[in-house]
Amino acid sequence: MGRRLFAAFTDPKRRPRAIIWSGVVLVGLVVFSAVSVIGTSVNWFCTDPCHVVHEDNTKTFVAGTHSQVNCVACHEPVNASPLIFILKKIEVAPDAIPTILGTFHLPMNENNAIAVQMSDLYCTQCHSLATRVVTPTKGIIIDHDAHTAKDITCPTCHNRVAHPEEGIEYTLPGDEKHEDWVTMDACFRCHSLEPGGQAPGACSACHPTSFDLVPATHDTAGWYAEFGESAGHAQAAVAEAETVAEATSRTAELPEIEKAVGPVLDPEATVNTCYTCHLKSFCTDCHGVPIPHPEAFYSSHGQEGLADPASCARCHARSAAEAEGTLFCSACHHAQSEPGKAWLPQHNGVVQSEGAEQCFVCHDTVYCATCHVSGKEAADAWLKANAR
Ligand code: HEC
Ligand code: HEC
Ligand code: HEC
Ligand code: HEC
Ligand code: HEC
Ligand code: HEC
Ligand code: HEC
Ligand code: HEC
Ligand code: HEC
Ligand code: HEC
Ligand code: HEC
Structure with missing residues (x-):
């Protein structure tokens, strides 16, 4: 073959045709490469032929502010040489097999690895925070430089910027939604109210003084009322603790993130919301006793209550009157006792009738x-x- 090709070029009669044909092949190759590189780089290629895989993802993309941006701008190397670009394409080519066979892994990107692996370069291609006037949502303060100075990458917060999931319904069986890290809970993976945190948790760090700091949950009836129904906050606290425990054990099973560029943090779901706004001592100072009461407390509660009645009255008294002395003991011990009234003037009537x-x-x-x-x-x- 090689010798015949060589002969074609050395034979003066056949040379012109050989040159023309090799030219045609060469041009064909260049056109083919260009078409495949460009073709595989347009959004159509990512969303349509791979429709099965990217069905859900395309919905979020179209709903986002970056719907006019090319997928490859964020998902393939920035300013890479054409060679690296082509190698990258070859590297992901084997993905075609699970796509065709329908054996690809769902949920996709379940541990948010893609956000952790994405450097600032992807975003700073188009955004310059040096020139941009940032206009955050009313009531939120953000200091971008403080984070960039600590090598905290853009997708550490803006992970869902191109794929917002709110209001989107996923249809691929097994696919699941992701965490959104522009939330207060996500900020508190680093920020903390407790002393020794790596970043400040004081409300004033992120909210102006005009901001209403009390969340809507707290205004509902039964959240907390002195001598009244306070089970609202207790149920919310118990539910939150359960959510955190469930998330901690679930996310411990997730695959470890390799090739991380940004900080690898605990999932947002493992942050206890109550303690983003409250020091733990805020709860325990008001309770005064361990909540729920430990087992041993049940046999000793009489003595403990008599020694310091006020420490029980804050939860067990049903009125200011019942918070006096040990009157609250009657709330449990004298079933016939009228709420909010002292037992003493009632006990004779009960003995007489019962x-x-x-x-x-x-x-x-x-x-x-x-x-x-x-x-x-x-x-x-x-x-x-x-x-x-
Ligand atoms: C502006 C940047 C940007 C553009 C443009 C973009 N993405 Fe993404 N994409 C991201 C980021 C950031 C993540 C990581 C999200 C995370 O980990 O929470 C991601 C995640 C994904 C995922 C994993 C699943 C998920 O939702 O987390 C897929 C699949 C994906 N993108 C496909 C696409 C496709 C297809 C396009 C074009 C139609 C596209 N992306 C365009 C930034 C972008
Ligand atoms: C190809 C250019 C391009 C790239 C790459 C890009 N963006 Fe954007 N981005 C835009 C455009 C255009 C807008 C809409 C106009 C505006 O607000 O600047 C936008 C808007 C935004 C907004 C404000 C709107 C919103 O949805 O909150 C944020 C935040 C943002 N981009 C962050 C990012 C982050 C983070 C990355 C990297 C993962 C990124 N962008 C990558 C072009 C880009
Ligand atoms: C520590 C978290 C965090 C990091 C890291 C971060 N941002 Fe932001 N960014 C925010 C918050 C919070 C807002 C305000 C969001 C809002 O308005 O609700 C914001 C707003 C923006 C906006 C929108 C401004 C506007 O006028 O609407 C852009 C654009 C943006 N960031 C780009 C970036 C880029 C680019 C990077 C990386 C260089 C980056 N951010 C890193 C938290 C972050
Ligand atoms: C990866 C960890 C991390 C995350 C996540 C994070 N921050 Fe920060 N933040 C820091 C660090 C570190 C500093 C700098 C602390 C210092 O300089 O003492 C900081 C500083 C700040 C400051 C300046 C505070 C001051 O008074 O100096 C603001 C405002 C801020 N962050 C807002 C946010 C918001 C809003 C979010 C969530 C959208 C967020 N941060 C998420 C680590 C983080
Ligand atoms: C590190 C930054 C940061 C700090 C510190 C911070 N917040 Fe926030 N907060 C946010 C961000 C970001 C949002 C908007 C996103 C969201 O709704 O989760 C928010 C939203 C809120 C909201 C409205 C949403 C809701 O849950 O009702 C309230 C109320 C609030 N913060 C109260 C507080 C209080 C009280 C403190 C101090 C104990 C505080 N914040 C400290 C970042 C912060
Ligand atoms: C977004 C911030 C925020 C979150 C999250 C939050 N709180 Fe609060 N909470 C406040 C603020 C602000 C106050 C008023 C504090 C004050 O007056 O000193 C408050 C007050 C309270 C009080 C005192 C009674 C009252 O209504 O004044 C209780 C009890 C309480 N919170 C329990 C909880 C529990 C339990 C959780 C978690 C399920 C929780 N909080 C989550 C901000 C928050
Ligand atoms: C202003 C005082 C006050 C504060 C502050 C307070 N609590 Fe309570 N807590 C109570 C009272 C009163 C009860 C009894 C409620 C009842 O009758 O069910 C209670 C009960 C509870 C219970 C129920 C225990 C059980 O076994 O049913 C939990 C859990 C709880 N609180 C969690 C919290 C957490 C978490 C915080 C802090 C974020 C907090 N509380 C802050 C007054 C307070
Ligand atoms: C919230 C309800 C409640 C309150 C308030 C309460 N008790 Fe009790 N107490 C009980 C119950 C229920 C038992 C039965 C426990 C058992 O059988 O294990 C009990 C049992 C006792 C016993 C017998 C203990 C034993 O060894 O079996 C004594 C003594 C006692 N209470 C004293 C008090 C005194 C004194 C107070 C007030 C300072 C008080 N209790 C307040 C519910 C209460
Ligand atoms: C912060 C609120 C709070 C304080 C303070 C508190 N309790 Fe309770 N107590 C509760 C709640 C809520 C329950 C019911 C749930 C549970 O078992 O934890 C309870 C249950 C009990 C019970 C068991 C009742 C039964 O029917 O089984 C006894 C007994 C009791 N408390 C006695 C006391 C005594 C005595 C004190 C003071 C030393 C005290 N408690 C202080 C909130 C409180
Ligand atoms: C379940 C246990 C229990 C039963 C049943 C019970 N008591 Fe009591 N009683 C208590 C406890 C506990 C106290 C508070 C102890 C103290 O203050 O020394 C108390 C206190 C009292 C007091 C003193 C109230 C005060 O203000 O100082 C009287 C009077 C009394 N009981 C009468 C009765 C009568 C009458 C009955 C029957 C109708 C009765 N008790 C049934 C547990 C009980
Ligand atoms: C803390 C003191 C105290 C204790 C303990 C006490 N009582 Fe009394 N008792 C009184 C007083 C005071 C009266 C008068 C009440 C009135 O007339 O309003 C009374 C009245 C009575 C009467 C009505 C008598 C009449 O002649 O009208 C009966 C019955 C009675 N008590 C039963 C009991 C029983 C049974 C116990 C024990 C289980 C008990 N008391 C414990 C203080 C007490």
Whole structure:
């Protein structure tokens, strides 16, 4: 073959035809390469032939602010030489097999690896924060330089900028939505209220003084009311703790992120929302006792309550009156006690109508006698008549 080709070029008669044909082949190759490189770089190639794979992703892309931008601008090397660009295409070519066979892995990008692997270069191709006047949503303060100075990459926060998922319905079976990191919880993967955090958690760092700092949940009835229903915040706290525990065990199973460019942080879902706005001591200072009560507390609560009644009254008293002294004990111990009213003036009526039998489950007769001392004989007689 090689010798015949050589002969074609050395034979003066056949040379012109040989040159023409090789020219044609060469031009053909160049056109083919150009068409395949350009062809595989247009959004159509990423969204349509691979429709099955990118169906969900295309929906989010079209809904985003970058819908006019080329996929390759963010998903293939920036300013790479044509050779690297072609090598990159060859590298991903084997992806065609699972695409055709329908065996590709879903959910896609479940640990947000793509965002962690993307450097600032992709974004700074088009955006310059040096010249751009940033106009964040009202009430939010952002200091871009503080983060760039610490090598925190753009997609560490703007991970969903080209693929916003809100209001989008995914249809590929097994596909799932991702975390959005422009949220307060996501900021608190680094920021913290507790001392020793790597970045400040004080509200004033990210919110102007005019901002309403109390979330809507807190204004609902039963969230917290002195001597009233406070189970709202308790249920929310329990639910949040469960969510965090579930997310922690679920995300511990996710594959580790290789070739990270930005910081690899714990997933946003593992951040306990309550502690983005509250120090832990805010909760424990108000409770005063461990919540929920530990098992041992149940047998010792009488003594503990008598030693410091005020520490129980804040949760167990149903009125300001019941918060006085040990009156709140009656809330549980005297089923007949009218809420918010002292038990003492009620107890005689109950004994008279229902008898004293039930009282002696908890009290011994000496207990009654300590007050009923209008004469030892009278008390004894009464006790004798009413004893079990
Ligand atoms: C402006 C930059 C940008 C453009 C343009 C862009 N993407 Fe993305 N894409 C991203 C980022 C950032 C992520 C990582 C998201 C994450 O990890 O949370 C991503 C993630 C993905 C994922 C993984 C699944 C997911 O939703 O996280 C796929 C698939 C994808 N992009 C395909 C495309 C396709 C196809 C196009 C063009 C139609 C495109 N992208 C255009 C930035 C971009
Ligand atoms: C090919 C150019 C291009 C690239 C690459 C690009 N953007 Fe954009 N971006 C735009 C254009 C155009 C807009 C719309 C006009 C504007 O707000 O600047 C935009 C808007 C934005 C906005 C404001 C609107 C919104 O949805 O919040 C943010 C934030 C943003 N881009 C971040 C990024 C990040 C982060 C990256 C890298 C992952 C990136 N961009 C990559 C061109 C680009
Ligand atoms: C620490 C998180 C964080 C990082 C890192 C970050 N940003 Fe932002 N950026 C924000 C927040 C928060 C906003 C305001 C969002 C809002 O308006 O709701 C914002 C706003 C923007 C906007 C929109 C400005 C406007 O006028 O609407 C652009 C563009 C932008 N960022 C680009 C970038 C680029 C480029 C990088 C990387 C060089 C980057 N950001 C890195 C958090 C970040
Ligand atoms: C990867 C960790 C990380 C994440 C995520 C992060 N930050 Fe930061 N942030 C920092 C660091 C580090 C500093 C600089 C602290 C310093 O200089 O002491 C900082 C500083 C800031 C500052 C300046 C505070 C001041 O008073 O100096 C603001 C504002 C800010 N971040 C807002 C945000 C917002 C809003 C988000 C979420 C959208 C966010 N950050 C997410 C690490 C992070
Ligand atoms: C590191 C930056 C940062 C700090 C510090 C911060 N926030 Fe935020 N906050 C955000 C961002 C970003 C949003 C908007 C995104 C969202 O809604 O999650 C937000 C939203 C909110 C909202 C409205 C959303 C909601 O949950 O109702 C409230 C209220 C709020 N913050 C209160 C606070 C309070 C109170 C503090 C101080 C204890 C605080 N923030 C500290 C970044 C911060
Ligand atoms: C976005 C910020 C934010 C989040 C998240 C948050 N809180 Fe609050 N919370 C506040 C602010 C602000 C106050 C008012 C503090 C003050 O007056 O000193 C408050 C007050 C409270 C109070 C006191 C009663 C009241 O309504 O004044 C309780 C109890 C409480 N929060 C419980 C919780 C629990 C439990 C969670 C988690 C499920 C939670 N908070 C999450 C911002 C928040
Ligand atoms: C202003 C005082 C106050 C603050 C602050 C407060 N709590 Fe409470 N907490 C109460 C009261 C009162 C109850 C009893 C509610 C009831 O009757 O169910 C309670 C009960 C609870 C319970 C229920 C325990 C159980 O076993 O049912 C949980 C959990 C809880 N709080 C979590 C929190 C968390 C987390 C915070 C901080 C983010 C917090 N609380 C802040 C007053 C407070
Ligand atoms: C929230 C309801 C509740 C409150 C408030 C309460 N108790 Fe009790 N207490 C109980 C229950 C329920 C039992 C039965 C426990 C058991 O059988 O294990 C009990 C049992 C007791 C016992 C018997 C303990 C034992 O060893 O079995 C004593 C003594 C006692 N309480 C004293 C008090 C005193 C004193 C107060 C007020 C300072 C008080 N309790 C407040 C619910 C309450
Ligand atoms: C911060 C609120 C709070 C404080 C303070 C508190 N409790 Fe409770 N207590 C609760 C809640 C909520 C429950 C019901 C859920 C549980 O078992 O934790 C409860 C349950 C109990 C029970 C069991 C009732 C039953 O029916 O099983 C006893 C007994 C009790 N508390 C006694 C006390 C005593 C005594 C004190 C003071 C030393 C005290 N508690 C302080 C919130 C509180
Ligand atoms: C489940 C246990 C229990 C039962 C049943 C019970 N008590 Fe009590 N009672 C208590 C506890 C606990 C206290 C508070 C202890 C203290 O303050 O020394 C108390 C306190 C009292 C007090 C003192 C109230 C005060 O203001 O100082 C009287 C009076 C009393 N009980 C009467 C009765 C009568 C009458 C009955 C029957 C109808 C009865 N008790 C049934 C547990 C019980
Ligand atoms: C803390 C003191 C105190 C204790 C303890 C006490 N009582 Fe009394 N009791 C009183 C007072 C004071 C009256 C009068 C109330 C009134 O007339 O309003 C009374 C009235 C009564 C009466 C009505 C008597 C009448 O002649 O009208 C009965 C019955 C009674 N108590 C039963 C008991 C029993 C049973 C116990 C023990 C389980 C008990 N009391 C424990 C203080 C006490």
